[in-house]
Amino acid sequence: MSNDKVHLGHTARKRFGQNFLHDHYVIDNIVAAIAPSDDAIMVEIGPGLGALTEPVASQIQHLHVVELDRDLAERLRHHPLLSSKLSIHEADAMKFDFSSLRTDARPLRVFGNLPYNISTPLMFHLFEQSAGIRDMHFMLQKEVVDRLAAGPNSKAYGRLSVMAQYYCQVIPVLHVGPGAFKPAPKVDSAVVRLVPHQVLPYPATRIEDLHRVCMEAFNQRRKTIRNSMRNFISEDALTALDIDPNLRPENLTLQQFVTIANWLSAQGQG
Numbered sequence: 001m002s003n004d005k006v007h008l009g010h011t012a013r014k015r016f017g018q019n020f021l022h023d024h025y026v027i028d029n030i031v032a033a034i035a036p037s038d039d040a041i042m043v044e045i046g047p048g049l050g051a052l053t054e055p056v057a058s059q060i061q062h063l064h065v066v067e068l069d070r071d072l073a074e075r076l077r078h079h080p081l082l083s084s085k086l087s088i089h090e091a092d093a094m095k096f097d098f099s100s101l102r103t104d105a106r107p108l109r110v111f112g113n114l115p116y117n118i119s120t121p122l123m124f125h126l127f128e129q130s131a132g133i134r135d136m137h138f139m140l141q142k143e144v145v146d147r148l149a150a151g152p153n154s155k156a157y158g159r160l161s162v163m164a165q166y167y168c169q170v171i172p173v174l175h176v177g178p179g180a181f182k183p184a185p186k187v188d189s190a191v192v193r194l195v196p197h198q199v200l201p202y203p204a205t206r207i208e209d210l211h212r213v214c215m216e217a218f219n220q221r222r223k224t225i226r227n228s229m230r231n232f233i234s235e236d237a238l239t240a241l242d243i244d245p246n247l248r249p250e251n252l253t254l255q256q257f258v259t260i261a262n263w264l265s266a267q268g269q270g
């Protein structure tokens, strides 16, 4: 085993997606982007060995952390500087009810250097609870940030772009190379800021229908939507919605996806 896997006396566990930040310049930039504040309930996902936890906690009164690794949660409980400021939730963030942390009128602010193996489903889990969240800052694979932020007519545009932008404004913040982590991941990383819309710009009648339309369209992204959507909407119905059936899914805007999903919901066949 290479020494790269041992950081501050802890052996990184691959199954928990553990790549610990150790570059102080990068850490400072991330904390500056987060701009910790006491006017919200701050929550970190995957505090690990505390690379972000320590500098964030030093700027605020209290911080919730959600950590799945029992050993790391235990270390944090005994951390000389942090333990008095932290509420440690030893739990799986994928199943965690973040809204349960809202014990007063303040919104949540969520951040984390996410385990890359679960980052996409975890974001979907958070999008569903986004009404009570002011903002989220996540370290992700750069490719995922590119997909989150992509607009129509680009290669990176897909289901993740449409669903993320349905719920949030997406702002890429910082590019981070592999050397900032121990062990170093094989891919480039980036920090993204996600700001949930106060009022959804294009509300879907049934969110399941929007999921379905995106899924069916992007599963066959080289086909025209006339073909990839023929299971649930006819060419004539698309034309009646003022959407060209010859387009491919990557040409459709979020608004057009929602228009199709809402048409589907209105048919009562979603």
Ligand SMILES: C[S@@+](CC[C@H](N)C(=O)[O-])C[C@H]1O[C@@H](n2cnc3c(N)ncnc32)[C@H](O)[C@@H]1O
Residues within 6 Å of the ligand: 016, 017, 018, 019, 020, 021, 022, 045, 046, 047, 048, 049, 050, 051, 052, 066, 067, 068, 069, 072, 091, 092, 093, 094, 112, 113, 114, 115, 116, 118
């Ligand atoms: C990429 S590491 C980041 C650690 C630390 N924040 C840092 O930046 O150095 C991901 C962290 O998430 C934790 N983790 C992995 N899966 C998790 C899950 N399902 N729920 C909560 N935490 C998880 C890992 O144990 C690890 O501490």
